[in-house]
Amino acid sequence: MNAPAYEALPARVVFGAGSVARLAEETDHAGLRRVLVLCTPTQRGLAGHATAILGERAVGVFEQARMHVPLATISDALVVAAELGADGCVAAGGGSTIGLAKALSLRAGLPYVALPTTYAGSEMTPIWGLTEDFRKLTGRDRSVLPRAVVYDPELTATVPAATAVTSGLNAIAHAVEALYAPDSSPPIAAMAERGIRDLVEALPVLGTGTPDAATRATALQGAWLCGTCLGATTMGLHHKVCHVLGGLLDLPHAETHAAMLPHVAAFNLPAAPDAAAAVRRALNAPDAAAALSKLVTESGAPSSLAELGVRRSQLRAVAEETLITPYANPRPINRQDLLHLLEKAWSGTPA
Numbered sequence: 001m002n003a004p005a006y007e008a009l010p011a012r013v014v015f016g017a018g019s020v021a022r023l024a025e026e027t028d029h030a031g032l033r034r035v036l037v038l039c040t041p042t043q044r045g046l047a048g049h050a051t052a053i054l055g056e057r058a059v060g061v062f063e064q065a066r067m068h069v070p071l072a073t074i075s076d077a078l079v080v081a082a083e084l085g086a087d088g089c090v091a092a093g094g095g096s097t098i099g100l101a102k103a104l105s106l107r108a109g110l111p112y113v114a115l116p117t118t119y120a121g122s123e124m125t126p127i128w129g130l131t132e133d134f135r136k137l138t139g140r141d142r143s144v145l146p147r148a149v150v151y152d153p154e155l156t157a158t159v160p161a162a163t164a165v166t167s168g169l170n171a172i173a174h175a176v177e178a179l180y181a182p183d184s185s186p187p188i189a190a191m192a193e194r195g196i197r198d199l200v201e202a203l204p205v206l207g208t209g210t211p212d213a214a215t216r217a218t219a220l221q222g223a224w225l226c227g228t229c230l231g232a233t234t235m236g237l238h239h240k241v242c243h244v245l246g247g248l249l250d251l252p253h254a255e256t257h258a259a260m261l262p263h264v265a266a267f268n269l270p271a272a273p274d275a276a277a278a279v280r281r282a283l284n285a286p287d288a289a290a291a292l293s294k295l296v297t298e299s300g301a302p303s304s305l306a307e308l309g310v311r312r313s314q315l316r317a318v319a320e321e322t323l324i325t326p327y328a329n330p331r332p333i334n335r336q337d338l339l340h341l342l343e344k345a346w347s348g349t350p351a
């Protein structure tokens with residue numbers, strides 16, 4: 001008997017419309033007195049709002065968070081944090097901003113409170129990532145978990161539809177792979193199924209660009225659940241291929257997940273019957289992969305690698321790189337099957 005142990009990760013979560021008002025209380029609870037607010041240039045308005053709530057606890061704003069967490073951005077943020085005497089951060093934004101907070105936590109031991117504004121779910125995971133010399137480095141370290149997460153669905157009202165949809169599909173991918181992970185467990189399976197159901201319900205409305213408050217709350221709850229699943233399990237072929245595509249071809253993260261998900265599901269789910277049944281129930285559909293294809297298309301997300309600028313001639317290199325290091329997967333995959341899968345994802349043939 002060598003079943004992996006289930007270990008819940010520490011998480012303090014405040015959830016609900018208007019909960020951004022709790023930000024000062026949560027930084028106090030985390031023992032932070034002088035916080036640097038992190039955001040992307042497009043989310044300055046939110047950083048200003050957070051600063052007003054934090055009052056004298058906010059010592060400044062660093063508004064240069066970027067996708068892929070470049071080392072230069074980390075260094076710049078550390079200089080600003082040191083100059084201002086910050087003892088922690090507030091990460092106000094999506095996975096990119098939270099990724100910067102994680103890197104500061106890892107490199108300089110700066111704790112942070114997360115204020116997520118997309119559905120990617122990074123705030124619930126101990127997974128960090130950064131880019132150094134065009135190489136993406138990732139790892140797991142509990143020290144990068146936030147001291148608290150404040151989920152306020154009102155903050156997601158401004159997410160561009162494309163970001164909302166693709167970050168939600170990214171979260172669904174976490175849950176699908178958690179269901180067939182070697183270290184999955186009943187609590188994770190329950191969270192995964194519920195998280196997928198929440199996001200599947202919300203995605204078509206998110207795709208309209210004007211989601212109502214109830215839909216945004218459902219989607220954010222789904223992100224919380226799916227992120228927790230990612231944090232607690234080992235990911236398989238889908239996350240591996242997306243990581244390779246992102247690193248090798250510099251593809252956008254969430255869009256890549258959207259285009260790949262139905263195809264990996266079509267390949268893997270027949271080898272994982274319990275996971276397949278859970279995904280079918282969550283989607284309320286007899287064919288999980290076909291339903292995922294339909295969801296991707298109907299919510300307006302990219303449905304092919306070609307659409308993301310990948311050339312067919314690049315698929316072989318992606319397959320080779322994916323096969324170099326082993327990873328957990330419910331179904332073994334050889335070079336030929338992987339190329340076939342990539343071809344389908346490239347052309348956007350429905351799964």
Ligand code: NAD
Pocket residue numbers: 040041042043067068093094095096097099117118119120121122123125126127128129155156157158159160163166167170230253254
């Ligand atoms: P993002 O954080 O890159 O945001 C995309 C754009 O949308 C940014 O310009 C951002 O400022 C803007 N935006 C976000 N929320 C907004 C809002 N409410 N209103 C207006 N604009 C808003 O997108 P993402 O999909 O959340 O994150 C992707 C990144 O997260 C990737 O780099 C990925 O690697 C990482 N990620 C990490 C984990 C993990 O566990 N470590 C999990 C999922 C994703």
